Amino acid sequence: MLERKYGDRSEWKRVLKREYIQSFFDTEEFKGYVTLLNIHNVREPLFVKYGANSVCIVDDGYIWLQHFPTEGHHSLTTMFDAQGNIVQWYVDICLQCGIDNNVPWVDDLFLDIVILPTGEIFIKDEDELDEALSRGSIDEKQYKIAWKEANKLCKLIANDGFDLMKLSRAHKEMLLKKLNK
Template structure:
């Protein structure tokens, strides 16, 4: 299981970045939000989904707006291109979301992911990795069930249009980026 940090300090491909975080406590969302602006990266990173064309998720000028909900087992990353347009929303299913001693949000990744494209097409990723982690005893049966349950909750909120994080990303981006 990998631990991933909101400031992306675990990444070595970032040459220059801006970072900001804030805490939000509102109806619909309570938790930490982080913004990483990729000023300069060693190399751009592209992503491929099924029959979709490759698209970039990391490049100079891109931004990642990440949500770390309190008392939930997922995070969401809004990937925004250099023109300020959404590229994708990426949900990581997590064992836990927490803060480092320094106050930086992080999560322990439970392998399973959900990607939503701007056209609202939904992709569930890495179900095979989740099953492999269970079979290899990297995770417990309870962790496996937790991941599947969280996937069901996220998927339902995406298909019925009630997902609060997708509804609020652009407003939060304006708020947090005004501080950079």
């Protein structure tokens, strides 16, 4: 059984005070939902380790912007710190994106890609993908979809061709304007 992750992250207990907005985009550059979680107050910051570096991905004043494309097998979350700097891009490889009760979601296929502003790329949770296949939580076709999508995106990222990353700042500003009206 795949885990369904929702864009509003309403189940996230770490975040004590938040604002949320979403919008549907249908442009030449992107078609799908974009969500913005403006994190005002957290129980405690969240740090993750990539190699020797520790990166704060959630704290007071952070913004998470998530793209849910109508096509493809991925979702992109851009994490901004309180000063508006991009902390990381996080790609969830998924079976599909959809919408339920007006909230976008992904059916997570375990495999993730992290891109740091330095250009470093990390593939995460290969072991979870392998385990899901061996447990029968996913089938061989879904396993191949996950790796095909991850490999395609890694090539695009390495060649500065994953254009969705370039839309993060503009889409964040558009949604913040709507939120602050």
